[in-house]
Amino acid sequence: MPAIRPFALVVALLAGTAMTACQSQSQSSGGQPQPPSSPSSPSMPSPSSVPSVPGTPGTPGTPGMPAPPAPPSTDGGIEDATDVFEDARNRRESGESGDASGDAGDRDETAEAGAEGGGLPGDESAGDDDQTADAGGPTCAEDDPDCDETTTGTTGSGTPAGGDEQVAAGGGTPCDEADPTCTSGADGAFERALEDFDGAILAERGTIISSANETAAGDPRADEGRPSARGGIPAVPGSGNGSAPDASGLPLPKAPETPPPPPPSTAQMDIPKDIPDARDDDVVARQLREAAMQETDPVLREKLWEEYRRYKSGS
Amino acid sequence: MQFVVPTRTIAAVAVLATVLGCGSTSVRSVDMRPPERATNAVPEALLLDVGVAIFDANIPEDYDEQIEGNIAPEVRRAEGNYIAYFLKNVLQDTGQWGAVRVVPRHTNAVDVIVSGKIIASDGERLQLEVTATDATDTVWFTKRYEGLSSRYAYDVSVPREFDPFQTVYREIADDLLAHRKNLDETAIGRVRTVAEMKFAREFAPDAFANYVEQDKRGQSKVVRLPATNDPMLARVRRVREREYLFIDTLDEYFAEFHRKMFTPYQEWRLATYDEAMAYRELKAQSRARMLGGALAIAGGIGALTSDDNSGMTQGAGYVAIVGGALAVQSAVKKRAEAQIHADVLQELGVSAEAEIAPHTIDLENRTVSLSGTVDAQYDAMKRVLRQVYYEELGLALPPEPALPAAIETEPDAGSDA
Numbered sequence: 001m002p003a004i005r006p007f008a009l010v011v012a013l014l015a016g017t018a019m020t021a022c023q024s025q026s027q028s029s030g031g032q033p034q035p036p037s038s039p040s041s042p043s044m045p046s047p048s049s050v051p052s053v054p055g056t057p058g059t060p061g062t063p064g065m066p067a068p069p070a071p072p073s074t075d076g077g078i079e080d081a082t083d084v085f086e087d088a089r090n091r092r093e094s095g096e097s098g099d100a101s102g103d104a105g106d107r108d109e110t111a112e113a114g115a116e117g118g119g120l121p122g123d124e125s126a127g128d129d130d131q132t133a134d135a136g137g138p139t140c141a142e143d144d145p146d147c148d149e150t151t152t153g154t155t156g157s158g159t160p161a162g163g164d165e166q167v168a169a170g171g172g173t174p175c176d177e178a179d180p181t182c183t184s185g186a187d188g189a190f191e192r193a194l195e196d197f198d199g200a201i202l203a204e205r206g207t208i209i210s211s212a213n214e215t216a217a218g219d220p221r222a223d224e225g226r227p228s229a230r231g232g233i234p235a236v237p238g239s240g241n242g243s244a245p246d247a248s249g250l251p252l253p254k255a256p257e258t259p260p261p262p263p264p265s266t267a268q269m270d271i272p273k274d275i276p277d278a279r280d281d282d283v284v285a286r287q288l289r290e291a292a293m294q295e296t297d298p299v300l301r302e303k304l305w306e307e308y309r310r311y312k313s314g315s
Numbered sequence: 316m317q318f319v320v321p322t323r324t325i326a327a328v329a330v331l332a333t334v335l336g337c338g339s340t341s342v343r344s345v346d347m348r349p350p351e352r353a354t355n356a357v358p359e360a361l362l363l364d365v366g367v368a369i370f371d372a373n374i375p376e377d378y379d380e381q382i383e384g385n386i387a388p389e390v391r392r393a394e395g396n397y398i399a400y401f402l403k404n405v406l407q408d409t410g411q412w413g414a415v416r417v418v419p420r421h422t423n424a425v426d427v428i429v430s431g432k433i434i435a436s437d438g439e440r441l442q443l444e445v446t447a448t449d450a451t452d453t454v455w456f457t458k459r460y461e462g463l464s465s466r467y468a469y470d471v472s473v474p475r476e477f478d479p480f481q482t483v484y485r486e487i488a489d490d491l492l493a494h495r496k497n498l499d500e501t502a503i504g505r506v507r508t509v510a511e512m513k514f515a516r517e518f519a520p521d522a523f524a525n526y527v528e529q530d531k532r533g534q535s536k537v538v539r540l541p542a543t544n545d546p547m548l549a550r551v552r553r554v555r556e557r558e559y560l561f562i563d564t565l566d567e568y569f570a571e572f573h574r575k576m577f578t579p580y581q582e583w584r585l586a587t588y589d590e591a592m593a594y595r596e597l598k599a600q601s602r603a604r605m606l607g608g609a610l611a612i613a614g615g616i617g618a619l620t621s622d623d624n625s626g627m628t629q630g631a632g633y634v635a636i637v638g639g640a641l642a643v644q645s646a647v648k649k650r651a652e653a654q655i656h657a658d659v660l661q662e663l664g665v666s667a668e669a670e671i672a673p674h675t676i677d678l679e680n681r682t683v684s685l686s687g688t689v690d691a692q693y694d695a696m697k698r699v700l701r702q703v704y705y706e707e708l709g710l711a712l713p714p715e716p717a718l719p720a721a722i723e724t725e726p727d728a729g730s731d732a
Contacts, residue, residue, distance in 0.1 A: 186702045201561065
């Protein structure tokens with residue numbers, strides 16, 4: 001029995017080491033932002049991935065998408081941590097049970113990439129499609145609701161799914177701007193800002209629609225004073241002539257062109273036969289007519305018609 | 316040398332001046348002709364988006380001036396919104412433009428801005444001063460428009476889509492179209508490009524600050540263009556789509572405002588039609604009779620004091636003096652009658668204000684509220700765009716531009732150093 005104790009200790013140590021190793025690997029795949037594993041010219045961003053400098057009609061960015069930068073490192077990489085990246089990193093860290101040593105190692109690699117070339121580490125992933133396809137799983141925790149694991153990323157246009165390789169900092173490989181699920185780094189913040197805006201506008205439009213419906217139900221003449229009604233609320237964002245609708249589209253409610261007219265009440269149909277056409281009615285006569293038509297009490301209704309006849313005969 | 320004035324001339328002038336106090340008649344008609352509409356679809360390359368700014372209510376601060384001008388401030392304020400919205404609809408219906416919207420504030424999302432000021436407005440007369448400017452800061456025109464309505468324009472048989480001052484809106488629309496037709500496709504494209512670059516500069520100044528410049532004449536022009544697939548430009552365009560959405564939402568506010576305020580506003584215009592016309596006629600008659608009476612009296616005195624002692628001259632002098640005095644007396648009466656109508660107009664204005672003001676306040680509150688929300692969102696987008704821009708360049712994010720330093724106040728003379 002005493003001989004079993006050291007053996008048990010060894011087994012426990014081995015098991016703990018193995019677990020630690022596994023955790024560090026899972027961290028590298030879905031935890032801390034990592035530089036790309038591809039060693040290809042970290043100091044020389046591939047030409048196709050250089051973001052277009054304004055004014056130079058040349059080399060565009062990775063199909064429209066630059067790579068997010070590396071996270072801050074102690075070795076003098078990108079030192080200025082923006083609030084966006086801090087928030088992104090904090091979210092990921094909250095989802096981890098992480099290994100600090102593994103993180104430090106990742107940061108060091110990131111620091112190398114950032115320090116050597118000044119280029120964005122993620123640019124390599126854009127230039128190496130194959131590696132990107134195999135490389136780097138999502139840089140966010142799997143249970144993170146913002147984490148997108150469904151993009152293909154074969155051309156750097158999305159976050160590659162799965163994989164154990166390290167990926168660029170800032171939330172994965174560059175994803176397509178048009179991809180509504182792109183949530184990496186500052187682009188993710190930009191998407192969220194747009195979503196917040198859309199939410200505010202949609203909420204306001206919902207209020208407008210409900211208000212318009214209430215007005216139409218309460219006042220049959222509510223829509224008469226609206227000349228050349230354009231109708232409803234457009235379902236596409238904006239109506240600028242030079243721009244196409246957003247690729248992601250906005251789930252705008254499809255409002256009816258005009259508020260539906262209220263169902264005619266029974267009283268409106270009971271117009272005495274001797275009442276002439278309303279074409280010659282002036283303001284007072286029209287008001288009397290409408291009051292009589294909308295009156296539900298038959299006695300009052302008849303009195304209103306009588307008043308209408310008296311007024312018309314007098315005028 | 317003695318200056319001799321023919322006495323018969325004097326007498327003739329005196330009689331004529333007395334006759335000047337007579338009224339005149341005018342004929343008005345209801346002109347419901349629409350503005351020039353596009354018979355075929357206008358090519359997309361020739362379409363310009365138009366923003367119609369809320370018209371300046373032009374309300375004098377002095378209360379006496381408001382009374383003198385028969386201005387009901389709340390009605391005038393509502394008219395600034397109403398006129399802008401109605402003009403928007405008229406322009407939209409022509410089919411000659413892209414998106415036409417009411418823009419409560421300046422925006423670079425549109426290509427042409429139509430702004431204006433209300434000079435005078437009541438049921439009988441509408442006077443506007445309208446200015447059209449495009450994105451290159453070129454003023455298309457600044458022009459005054461005046462319309463006189465007919466009583467029949469307020470008849471219930473007239474469709475509500477037609478305003479009693481339809482002529483004014485038609486002329487504005489036709490003038491805008493005439494200027495646009497003078498622009499070729501290249502010029503129109505230039506306007507649209509400048510508008511887009513200005514918008515891009517507004518939201519991403521670090522990226523697009525040097526793309527648009529203003530020349531010595533104050534006109535904007537594009538000096539460089541980004542790549543068509545520039546990612547920053549793509550992002551700015553997405554933001555611009557949101558600006559369109561915001562403007563469209565505001566347009567719904569104005570539509571609802573128009574629905575609610577149309578009836579009381581139309582009734583006010585109908586009620587003020589007779590009163591305003593009578594007021595102006597009486598004032599004109601009062602002025603004419605006062606002037607005629609003064610001339611007649613002067614002529615009569617001149618005839619009586621002339622060297623010509625003939626009976627005709629003396630008689631004409633007496634007639635002129637008596638006639639002039641009667642004309643002056645009539646002028647005073649006319650002025651008093653005009654004041655009665657002015658009082659009625661003021662009462663009508665107060666009554667209309669009570670009905671219209673709540674709708675105007677509601678519109679303004681909702682507009683300001685939504686604009687505030689949108690501005691906060693835009694500020695966040697601008698910050699993020701700035702971060703993205705420097706991130707793409709691989710540069711450190713520079714600090715935000717510092718606010719102007721506060722003015723340091725000198726220490727008091729008696730304070731200790």
